[in-house]
Amino acid sequence: xxxxxxxxxxxxxxxxxxxxxxxxxxxxxxxxxxxxxxxxxxxxxxxxxxxxxxxxxxxxxxxxxxxxxxxxxxxxxxxxxxxxxxxxxxxxxxxxxxxxxxxxxxxxxxxxxxxxxxxxxxxxxxxxxxxxxxxxxxxxxxxxxxxxxxxxxxxxxxxxxxxxxxxxxxxxxxxxxxxxxxxxxxxxxxxxxxxxxxxxx
Amino acid sequence: xxxxxxxxxxxxxxxxxxxxxxxxxxxxxxxxxxxxxxxxxxxxxxxxxxxxxxxxxxxxxxxxxxxxxxxxxxxxxxxxxxxxxxxxxxxxxxxxxxxxxxxxxxxxxxxxxxxxxxxxxxxxxxxxxxxxxxxxxxxxxxxxxxxxxxxxxxxxxxxxxxxxxxxxxxxxxxxxxxxxxxxxxxxxxxxxxxxxxxxxxxxxxxxxxxxxxxxxxxxxxxxxxxxxxxxxxxxxxxxxxxxxxxxxxxxxxxxxxxxxxxxxxxxxxxxxxxxxxxxxxxxxxxxxxxxxxxxxxxxxxxxxxxxxxxxxxxxxxxxxxxxxxxxxxxxxxxxxxxxxxxxxxx
Numbered sequence: 001x002x003x004x005x006x007x008x009x010x011x012x013x014x015x016x017x018x019x020x021x022x023x024x025x026x027x028x029x030x031x032x033x034x035x036x037x038x039x040x041x042x043x044x045x046x047x048x049x050x051x052x053x054x055x056x057x058x059x060x061x062x063x064x065x066x067x068x069x070x071x072x073x074x075x076x077x078x079x080x081x082x083x084x085x086x087x088x089x090x091x092x093x094x095x096x097x098x099x100x101x102x103x104x105x106x107x108x109x110x111x112x113x114x115x116x117x118x119x120x121x122x123x124x125x126x127x128x129x130x131x132x133x134x135x136x137x138x139x140x141x142x143x144x145x146x147x148x149x150x151x152x153x154x155x156x157x158x159x160x161x162x163x164x165x166x167x168x169x170x171x172x173x174x175x176x177x178x179x180x181x182x183x184x185x186x187x188x189x190x191x192x193x194x195x196x197x198x199x200x201x
Numbered sequence: 202x203x204x205x206x207x208x209x210x211x212x213x214x215x216x217x218x219x220x221x222x223x224x225x226x227x228x229x230x231x232x233x234x235x236x237x238x239x240x241x242x243x244x245x246x247x248x249x250x251x252x253x254x255x256x257x258x259x260x261x262x263x264x265x266x267x268x269x270x271x272x273x274x275x276x277x278x279x280x281x282x283x284x285x286x287x288x289x290x291x292x293x294x295x296x297x298x299x300x301x302x303x304x305x306x307x308x309x310x311x312x313x314x315x316x317x318x319x320x321x322x323x324x325x326x327x328x329x330x331x332x333x334x335x336x337x338x339x340x341x342x343x344x345x346x347x348x349x350x351x352x353x354x355x356x357x358x359x360x361x362x363x364x365x366x367x368x369x370x371x372x373x374x375x376x377x378x379x380x381x382x383x384x385x386x387x388x389x390x391x392x393x394x395x396x397x398x399x400x401x402x403x404x405x406x407x408x409x410x411x412x413x414x415x416x417x418x419x420x421x422x423x424x425x426x427x428x429x430x431x432x433x434x435x436x437x438x439x440x441x442x443x444x445x446x447x448x449x450x451x452x453x454x455x456x457x458x459x460x461x462x463x464x465x466x467x468x469x470x471x472x473x474x475x476x477x478x479x480x481x482x483x484x485x486x487x488x489x490x491x492x493x494x495x496x497x498x499x500x501x502x503x504x505x506x507x508x509x510x511x512x513x514x515x516x517x518x519x520x521x522x523x524x525x526x527x528x529x530x531x532x533x534x535x536x537x538x539x540x541x542x543x544x545x546x547x
Binding site: 017151154157158160162163164165166167 | 304308309311312316318321322324325328
């Protein structure tokens with residue numbers, strides 16, 4: 001399994017030409033939520049691949065069940081990169097995805113989430129959904145690490161299945177936390193800004 | 202024998218069946234001597250770079266040392282690519298390595314160039330069909346010259362706009378197709394003429410040339426690279442009148458003239474690795490130097506337009522392949538065609 005993981009992440013990095021930049025943040029195996037802008041189906045795979053090997057093994061990307069369970073290849077890939085698949089159609093009150101995520105990762109793993117929900121096609125990032133806020137509220141001990149994904153939407157845009165091997169860049173920024181009593185809307189705005197500002201650094 | 206489109210269908214068979222063309226000893230003493238001298242000089246340059254890096258910060262400009270070390274590293278890479286040709290006793294390894302360099306340079310070029318969603322499929326074919334095809338044809342040998350000299354600038358250039366049009370996005374159509382075409386022409390088509398030199402059956406006035414083609418390729422790359430450095434050095438020493446301040450503040454007329462003249466002189470001195478007489482070598486070196494300068498000027502203009510200094514800074518951590526090969530890309534086709542026209546049986 002380790003071998004497959006190494007090969008797959010090597011291929012993902014080779015194809016997407018991804019460079020990882022860490023700005024005011026170091027790779028660590030402590031429990032974290034990496035939250036990123038969503039531009040391509042490759043996002044989860046490439047962010048996961050650009051983490052250092054020991055961190056990667058303890059990190060699970062959250063991905064859409066309807067996309068990653070279609071067909072043998074995608075199912076296999078999702079199992080290799082240990083994706084946590086969320087059913088976007090069956091979100092119910094007593095089976096909220098946030099609770100599922102917290103339950104699944106236990107006390108060891110970290111998560112990669114895309115708070116915009118679906119991939120944005122516009123050049124501007126969409127508004128963040130509230131999941132990140134509830135994650136921060138229920139697990140205040142987790143570091144929330146903003147991640148900016150640049151150029152990956154050109155490698156594999158929406159609706160395409162053949163990639164064009166351009167170069168992309170994954171920027172990890174300084175962690176944020178939910179402040180005591182911080183309103184939901186304000187926190188989500190702050191989180192979105194934390195991702196957006198990495199673009200210019 | 203000129204190759205036709207029908208030959209394309211037989212490509213896989215031909216590739217498997219093809220053995221390296223029979224030729225005289227692959228590496229002759231002269232080329233070996235030149236290679237050894239260059240490797241020695243590179244070793245010294247590397248040592249000097251390391252020494253400068255260890256000096257206290259105040260005595261030398263760290264930016265300049267870094268740029269110097271990057272250059273030396275790129276030269277090692279180029280030497281490795283050329284040495285591969287000697288080690289594998291044939292041109293195939295060098296063609297493959299040049300192909301990979303092209304692929305990476307094209308990656309940098311297109312990453313820097315804004316494209317739209319509608320260009321995606323066209324780009325896919327540019328990367329995975331036209332780039333490998335060009336190098337496969339070059340690797341099949343000089344009989345395919347008729348095909349590889351047109352497959353990109355005719356068929357490729359007709360295919361790209363057609364495929365973009367099919368995607369249904371007409372916004373800035375000409376501009377977008379031109380950008381993709383320029384990338385393919387410079388990074389892939391032009392560069393592929395450098396390894397193509399290995400397949401020429403060279404003649405001199407006294408009959409078939411008795412030297413070896415890697416020597417010629419080596420002569421070419423060495424002069425292009427030295428021209429870059431010499432122009433920079435002459436510019437530092439005497440530079441006053443800047444050629445185009447908006448494009449590059451470091452390229453001056455004094456640097457250009459000094460560089461071109463000293464490259465010509467060096468080329469003349471190195472005539473013994475080529476099929477040229479000293480006079481012919483001087484003219485060839487002059488052409489190489491002028492085309493090389495044109496190449497780095499053009500690429501600077503593209504970089505200015507996109508607001509970056511180096512292709513290397515585009516994505517942090519990447520070496521910036523295109524920065525190193527821009528002058529080779531412009532000089533290779535011209536050098537190849539002149540050599541082919543005057544020094545082979547055509």
